[in-house]
Every structure is written in C-alpha cells, then in structure tokens.
Amino acid sequence: MPRTAFEVDLTRAPEELAVKGHNRWHPDIPMVETFKAGDSFRVECYDCVGGQVANDDCANDIRDADLTRSHYLSGPFGVDGAEPGDLLVVDILDIGPLPGSAWGFNGIFAKENGGGFLTEHFPEARKSCWDLRGIHASSRHIPGVRYPGIAHPGLIGCLPSRALLDEANRREAELLATDPSRVPPLVTPPYAETALMGQMTGPAAEAAAREAWRTVSPREHGGNCDIKNLSRGARVYLPVYVKDGGLSLGDLHFSQGDGEITFCGAIEMAGYIDLGVDVIKDGMAKYGVINPFFQSSPIDPQFSDYLVFQGISVDEHSGEQYYLDTQVAYRRACLNAIEYLKKFGYSGEQAYMILSTAPVEGRIGSIVDIPNACATVAVPTEIFDFDVRPTAEGPTRQVSGAGLAKTR
Ligand code: ZN
Numbered sequence: 001m002p003r004t005a006f007e008v009d010l011t012r013a014p015e016e017l018a019v020k021g022h023n024r025w026h027p028d029i030p031m032v033e034t035f036k037a038g039d040s041f042r043v044e045c046y047d048c049v050g051g052q053v054a055n056d057d058c059a060n061d062i063r064d065a066d067l068t069r070s071h072y073l074s075g076p077f078g079v080d081g082a083e084p085g086d087l088l089v090v091d092i093l094d095i096g097p098l099p100g101s102a103w104g105f106n107g108i109f110a111k112e113n114g115g116g117f118l119t120e121h122f123p124e125a126r127k128s129c130w131d132l133r134g135i136h137a138s139s140r141h142i143p144g145v146r147y148p149g150i151a152h153p154g155l156i157g158c159l160p161s162r163a164l165l166d167e168a169n170r171r172e173a174e175l176l177a178t179d180p181s182r183v184p185p186l187v188t189p190p191y192a193e194t195a196l197m198g199q200m201t202g203p204a205a206e207a208a209a210r211e212a213w214r215t216v217s218p219r220e221h222g223g224n225c226d227i228k229n230l231s232r233g234a235r236v237y238l239p240v241y242v243k244d245g246g247l248s249l250g251d252l253h254f255s256q257g258d259g260e261i262t263f264c265g266a267i268e269m270a271g272y273i274d275l276g277v278d279v280i281k282d283g284m285a286k287y288g289v290i291n292p293f294f295q296s297s298p299i300d301p302q303f304s305d306y307l308v309f310q311g312i313s314v315d316e317h318s319g320e321q322y323y324l325d326t327q328v329a330y331r332r333a334c335l336n337a338i339e340y341l342k343k344f345g346y347s348g349e350q351a352y353m354i355l356s357t358a359p360v361e362g363r364i365g366s367i368v369d370i371p372n373a374c375a376t377v378a379v380p381t382e383i384f385d386f387d388v389r390p391t392a393e394g395p396t397r398q399v400s401g402a403g404l405a406k407t408r
Pocket of ligand 1: 265
C-alpha cells in the first residue's frame with residue numbers, strides 16, 4: 001500500500017484540517033507535495049459535500065446542502081518536470097471507502113438547490129443511503145436491487161492556467177447573463193465567501209477566491225467529469241496547464257450510471273484512492289489533445305442482459321419537436337425507463353435513483369436521422385433480485401419495504 005500523501009478526518013470539517021484541500025480551481029494554489037514520475041501514493045478524500053450528509057432516514061440535509069461548500073478536493077500534487085503542454089499520466093490503482101465508513105448516499109437535490117436532470121418531474125429533496133459490502137452496494141431505501149460498484153473519482157484534473165481561468169470565466173459569465181435569475185441556475189459563477197484555497201492564505205487567497213472557478217462544471221482540464229469508467233485499472237491522460245501539473249481530485253463514487261442524473265447522483269462516499277503518476281512531454285501537441293482522455297479499465301461488471309429504453313428529441317410536456325437534441329432524447333429515454341420500473345412498485349424517485357446509481361449505460365443511438373436524435377439508456381436486468389423483463393402476464397412482482405428518506 002503506497003504512502004498516504006493527503007489525509008482527511010471525517011470527524012472534522014475540511015476547513016479544520018492542518019493540511020487543507022481546496023474547493024475552487026485556481027492556478028496559484030500551492031502544491032501539497034511534489035512527486036517524481038513513476039511514483040505512486042495514496043490520497044484520502046471527503047465525500048462530495050464535505051460531510052454535510054448523514055447516514056440516516058431524513059432528507060433535510062440533502063434539501064439544505066450548501067453547494068458552494070462542495071467538492072473539497074485533495075491536492076494539488078505536483079509531478080517534477082511536468083510543464084504546460086505535457087500530458088500527466090495518472091493510473092487509478094485502487095479505490096475504496098475509508099475504514100469505519102463503509103456507506104454512501106445518493107440525493108435528489110431540490111429544484112431550488114440545483115435540481116437534477118429530471119428536476120421538472122422530481123423537484124423535491126430525497127435521499128437513499130447505501131451499505132457498501134466488498135464490491136456490492138445495497139440500500140434500505142430502495143429494495144430489490146444490489147449492484148457491483150465500479151468506484152471512480154467524480155472529479156480529477158490539473159490546475160488551470162491563468163489564460164484558461166480567464167477564458168472560462170468570460171464565456172460562463174456571458175451564458176449567465178442571458179438569464180441570471182433562472183432556477184436552477186445556468187452557471188455557478190465564482191463565489192468567494194465559502195472558498196477554501198488550500199495552503200493559500202491572506203489577501204492573496206481572498207483575491208484568488210473572487211475569480212477561482214467553482215468545481216461543479218467539467219472544463220478543458222478535466223474537473224467534475226463524473227465518468228463512471230475512470231475506475232480502478234483505468235489510466236487517465238490529463239492536459240497540463242501549470243508548472244508541475246497540480247493534480248487534484250475528489251468526490252469519490254462507489255457506483256454511478258451514465259449521466260449521474262440525480263445530480264447528487266452517484267453513490268457518494270468518502271474514501272481513499274491510490275494513484276501512480278507519469279509524464280508524456282509535449283503530449284498535448286503529440287496527440288492533438290485539448291481535453292482529458294483515458295484508457296478504460298480491464299475490470300467491468302459482467303452483465304449479459306440489459307433492457308434498453310429508447311428516447312427521441314420530442315418534449316414530453318409540449319410535444320415540441322427538437323432538432324437532433326440529445327439532451328431531450330436522453331431525458332425521454334430515462335423517463336421511459338422510470339415509467340417501466342414504476343410498474344414493479346418503485347416510486348418515480350426510487351427509479352430515478354436506480355438509473356443514477358446503477359451501472360447503466362447511456363448511448364447516442366443516432367444523431368443524423370433528422371429531426372430526431374435517438375438516445376438509449378441500458379439497464380442491466382441482473383441488478384434486480386426479481387425478473388423485470390416483460391411477459392404476457394405483465395409485472396407480477398411488486399417491491400415492498402421502506403421508501404426513500406424524505407424531508408421533515
Ligand atoms: Zn459525486
């Protein structure tokens with residue numbers, strides 16, 4: 001087991017650590033430690049909201065979660081010799097929950113607090129808690145399902161350059177200005193008040209916090225990509241924008257479906273991740289890369305049977321025809337899967353959470369057949385402890401047991 005280069009303390013707030021992480025992206029955040037190419041090390045991480053959510057049966061903490069205090073990232077870590085234009089090669093060696101903390105949660109955020117992909121249909125806060133046992137997750141709040149997790153970091157990237165910081169702030173401010181009071185908002189703009197800037201202190205930290213990126217969006221450097229396949233055994237190639245790279249990560253997920261659709265959307269956990277690092281000099285130009293890319297892991301759940309739901313780019317409320325809009329098509333595919341699962345006794349919110357947390361596969365079937373895009377969501381039938389496949393008799397089994405945690 002490699003040496004632990006960053007420790008968290010789940011009994012304390014991230015702001016109280018002696019060596020602090022950061023919840024904003026900025027080029028000037030100092031390195032926690034610098035490694036040599038070829039080194040490996042262990043990093044501990046808080047969960048996605050820095051410990052604001054408890055393992056209980058009340059969703060008030062999801063309703064009240066402060067999203068400006070989320071994504072406490074562990075790092076940044078330097079790699080000797082990495083320079084702008086290089087690729088940082090990061091091997092995901094291992095991931096797991098911390099000792100004594102083998103649980104995770106999924107939340108549907110209230111519409112007023114960021115919502116989720118289907119917030120118009122499910123606008124209220126809900127929570128499910130998950131027991132993590134070896135490679136499997138199950139929940140007292142969602143009966144009848146059990147998944148093998150393909151754990152991964154929701155968030156991983158290198159520090160942005162000054163030019164990239166300014167460019168993204170400009171384009172996001174322009175989008176925000178088109179509808180500044182929208183609920184949920186179009187953009188999460190810089191917000192200094194709750195910024196934690198790692199080992200930066202004093203006026204320099206305050207000035208940097210006013211322009212630092214929030215962590216919600218993925219960008220050219222990676223960040224909050226929420227790709228379930230960045231799992232144990234994967235190798236990630238990250239564009240380097242500052243000297244020594246500045247690798248940071250966090251928001252560990254035990255399991256997640258493509259799209260992470262409930263937004264607090266995976267089985268969120270605090271945990272550890274073991275990493276190996278290397279550098280490809282001038283890799284961005286050598287391979288024509290401006291965004292991260294990765295080699296997938298040889299380890300994947302072995303599902304042989306899926307129900308695959310289709311969706312097309314027609315709005316479910318207005319019947320409006322959209323032109324090759326994959327977001328609308330994927331929404332319709334997910335809604336179709338949810339309606340199907342409701343016939344087996346699940347609430348809409350429970351089915352929404354199954355799609356968000358189980359290893360479902362989201363695909364674009366076609367994006368050329370005007371005017372409809374066709375998107376699919378593939379649900380493995382083997383995650384259910386009963387037969388969910390269609391038969392002439394119709395659904396014969398109804399799940400029973402506790403429902404999701406609600407607000408009080
Ligand atoms: Zn997450």
